[in-house]
Amino acid sequence: MTRDTVIGLIVSVIEFGTLLYLAALGETIAEKSGVLNLGVEGMMAVGGMSAYWVGVETGNPWLALLVAAALTALFASLHGVVAVMFGADQVVSGLALTILGLGLAAFLGQGLVLEQPRATFGPWPLPVLSEIPWLGPTVFSMSSVSWLAAALGVVTWLVFTRTRAGLNLRAVGESAATADTAGLRVVATRMVAVALGGALAGAAGAYLTLSLAPGWNEGAIGGLGWIAVALVIFGAWRPGRVLVGALLFGGLLALGPRLQTFRCSEATEQTLCLSRSINPIVVSMLPYLLTVGVLIVLSIRSRNRPSVAPAAIGLPYRREER
Amino acid sequence: MTGYRLAPREQPVRGGQGLAFLVGLLVALIVGAVLLVAAGHNPLAVYGRMVETSLGSPRAWSATLTQAAPLGLAGLAVAVAGSMGLWNIGAEGQIIAGAIVGTWVARLGPDLPGPALIPLMLVAAVIGGGLLAAGPALARAHLGVNEIISTLMLNEVAIRLVRYLVNGPWKDPESAGFPVAPELPTQAALPTLFSRANIGVLIAAAVVAIFGFLSARSKWGYELRVAGSSAKAAEYVGISLRSKILTVLVLSGAIAGLAGGIRLGSTSRIVEGIAEGWGFAGIIVAALALMRPANVALVAVAFGALRVGGVAIKGEGVPAAIAEIIQALVLFGALTAAILATYRVVSATPKDGGEGVLAAADSVSATVDLAADSDPDDEAGESS
Numbered sequence: 001m002t003r004d005t006v007i008g009l010i011v012s013v014i015e016f017g018t019l020l021y022l023a024a025l026g027e028t029i030a031e032k033s034g035v036l037n038l039g040v041e042g043m044m045a046v047g048g049m050s051a052y053w054v055g056v057e058t059g060n061p062w063l064a065l066l067v068a069a070a071l072t073a074l075f076a077s078l079h080g081v082v083a084v085m086f087g088a089d090q091v092v093s094g095l096a097l098t099i100l101g102l103g104l105a106a107f108l109g110q111g112l113v114l115e116q117p118r119a120t121f122g123p124w125p126l127p128v129l130s131e132i133p134w135l136g137p138t139v140f141s142m143s144s145v146s147w148l149a150a151a152l153g154v155v156t157w158l159v160f161t162r163t164r165a166g167l168n169l170r171a172v173g174e175s176a177a178t179a180d181t182a183g184l185r186v187v188a189t190r191m192v193a194v195a196l197g198g199a200l201a202g203a204a205g206a207y208l209t210l211s212l213a214p215g216w217n218e219g220a221i222g223g224l225g226w227i228a229v230a231l232v233i234f235g236a237w238r239p240g241r242v243l244v245g246a247l248l249f250g251g252l253l254a255l256g257p258r259l260q261t262f263r264c265s266e267a268t269e270q271t272l273c274l275s276r277s278i279n280p281i282v283v284s285m286l287p288y289l290l291t292v293g294v295l296i297v298l299s300i301r302s303r304n305r306p307s308v309a310p311a312a313i314g315l316p317y318r319r320e321e322r
Numbered sequence: 323m324t325g326y327r328l329a330p331r332e333q334p335v336r337g338g339q340g341l342a343f344l345v346g347l348l349v350a351l352i353v354g355a356v357l358l359v360a361a362g363h364n365p366l367a368v369y370g371r372m373v374e375t376s377l378g379s380p381r382a383w384s385a386t387l388t389q390a391a392p393l394g395l396a397g398l399a400v401a402v403a404g405s406m407g408l409w410n411i412g413a414e415g416q417i418i419a420g421a422i423v424g425t426w427v428a429r430l431g432p433d434l435p436g437p438a439l440i441p442l443m444l445v446a447a448v449i450g451g452g453l454l455a456a457g458p459a460l461a462r463a464h465l466g467v468n469e470i471i472s473t474l475m476l477n478e479v480a481i482r483l484v485r486y487l488v489n490g491p492w493k494d495p496e497s498a499g500f501p502v503a504p505e506l507p508t509q510a511a512l513p514t515l516f517s518r519a520n521i522g523v524l525i526a527a528a529v530v531a532i533f534g535f536l537s538a539r540s541k542w543g544y545e546l547r548v549a550g551s552s553a554k555a556a557e558y559v560g561i562s563l564r565s566k567i568l569t570v571l572v573l574s575g576a577i578a579g580l581a582g583g584i585r586l587g588s589t590s591r592i593v594e595g596i597a598e599g600w601g602f603a604g605i606i607v608a609a610l611a612l613m614r615p616a617n618v619a620l621v622a623v624a625f626g627a628l629r630v631g632g633v634a635i636k637g638e639g640v641p642a643a644i645a646e647i648i649q650a651l652v653l654f655g656a657l658t659a660a661i662l663a664t665y666r667v668v669s670a671t672p673k674d675g676g677e678g679v680l681a682a683a684d685s686v687s688a689t690v691d692l693a694a695d696s697d698p699d700d701e702a703g704e705s706s
Contacts, residue, residue, distance in 0.1 A: 036470075038411075078654065082654055082658055086662075088657040088660075093654070095606070096657075099646055099650040103644070227478075230471070281482050282482075285478070285479045291471070292461075299461070299467045319328075
């Protein structure tokens with residue numbers, strides 16, 4: 001294992017972490033307001049396809065990302081209308097959003113499959129700081145989208161914990177009826193939270209198709225959206241812990257395809273290496289299995305302690321049922 | 323957004339649910355037509371071709387029923403769990419698990435005659451699907467772990483497990499690099515019923531019919547519905563919630579697993595995409611069937627036709643994804659229409675604001691913090 005392979009791995013961890021964090025942060029916001037949205041996989045597909053489209057047409061990655069975020073927010077609002085305004089089942093509506101998103105992206109993106117990428121977010125080495133050993137070529141050279149994701153995480157944390165808007169959002173997610181009695185606008189709050197969740201999932205999809213794996217095909221998302229859903233639980237609905245989870249799961253995603261380079265070989269001198277081969281496909285199962293493990297641990301813990309989940313999650317709210 | 327609210331109708335629209343399905347279908351066809359026009363296709367021609375290839379001849383019907391069989395089983399799996407208020411989102415993975423265990427058994431007995439091998443393979447598939455659901459079932463029954471997320475996660479595990487098998491241990495050495503397992507012995511193929519349909523259609527129809535009867539008429543089905551509507555009532559009348567959750571979720575997985583076995587007996591070998599999205603589509607089927615097994619068959623045939631039509635128009639340059647889009651839109655349309663059948667939209671009366679509201683908002687947040695400290699029984703996913 002040479003210095004370059006380790007640095008390459010860290011860079012990849014940050015890239016996958018950025019992608020997962022954007023999507024999981026959006027889902028955290030939606031779930032904190034009491035709306036489970038299982039449409040992340042489909043929203044990422046819509047965002048990824050539309051970003052690639054705009055990227056190919058204009059060559060401008062930021063425009064592509066913004067358009068993707070806006071369109072996906074609009075798309076997510078379908079879940080908002082059906083599950084929040086009309087109070088239909090959130091599980092069913094969210095899954096239908098995934099199927100619709102994957103279908104729409106495949107249908108509308110058919111002509112993009114053979115297009116060459118024209119817009120991408122490259123590394124962004126900061127002056128002076130990028131000269132620091134280890135940190136320089138990794139953290140201080142990461143792309144502007146990674147900085148954006150980190151900043152959004154801090155902002156979300158601040159809004160959740162320090163502002164009235166965040167307090168209102170959490171109140172709506174804990175008990176919609178109580179929040180309504182107190183004069184908070186339950187439906188409006190949830191609609192905004194769902195749209196924000198969509199925007200962030202769209203941005204994640206955009207980052208995927210523009211930068212992480214440039215290109216579009218209908219299998220592009222490949223289960224990453226479900227990891228984002230898992231991360232929210234893994235991170236106990238807290239932006240900071242979700243970030244730790246995103247880097248951990250991002251690490252597993254980055255490690256999979258690189259496992260071969262960590263095999264011991266006679267030819268090169270390696271200080272740390274694997275003596276046995278580990279199948280990358282088996283490694284790719286770990287995020288999902290870990291999430292189930294965390295769910296079990298959380299459930300055992302919540303026997304003696306309060307649950308960390310928003311109490312009103314998944315429950316539709318209608319005024320007259322007060 | 324606060325300019326309206328939903329008020330219950332004094333009398334729900336008669337036949338509202340059936341009407342809702344038709345409204346959903348209409349909405350889906352209109353939006354689908356807009357997409358088709360935008361992509362430069364003639365929607366009437368495309369829809370006509372879809373109907374013709376899926377319902378226009380015995381051969382078309384055989385293809386539709388072949389699709390409807392796994393769809394119906396997946397829908398039934400979701401509906402059986404759903405009738406108790408449980409969510410099995412893992413049918414996709416359970417279909418794969420069924421196909422994996424079925425393949426494993428079929429590989430063990432290549433010399434067995436068909437009448438012995440086929441039942442063995444199907445039973446193995448049932449066990450495989452049940453096994454994958456057993457983990458979430460145990461966790462839900464004994465620890466209260468949210469089954470929505472656990473079954474969802476195991477889908478992705480199963481998808482990767484079959485990927486691992488067909489790329490590794492089970493890879494066909496003669497497949498020229500394609501990630502497929504070797505063909506199963508020829509006697510593992512299910513006997514033909516008519517045209518392209520095999521007896522898998524009959525098996526699926528029988529299973530759906532049996533559960534349709536059981537859930538509507540038997541004590542077992544009644545207990546499920548009681549347990550689903552009120553956990554307290556169920557325990558009061560002596561229904562063990564824990565064993566019900568366990569059996570229902572495992573059974574749900576087993577039914578989905580059977581779909582994997584039937585698929586295996588129709589395609590002769592296991593491949594990565596063996597579940598073809600039926601598990602996810604099954605959730606839509608069950609939702610449209612209002613979690614009633616008796617309705618599942620109807621919706622499954624309709625969606626089976628949609629899928630066959632979707633594949634057929636691929637040959638004319640129309641993406642098959644239009645079928646997925648229509649399926650999802652039918653559900654969105656029907657969900658909304660179903661609510662409008664029982665509620666009507668009225669304009670909301672303006673509320674008074676001011677100081678009192680802000681003070682009340684503060685007290686809510688105080689309640690929230692208190693609730694977080696003092697309510698140990700408050701678990702996620704306890705909506706059932």
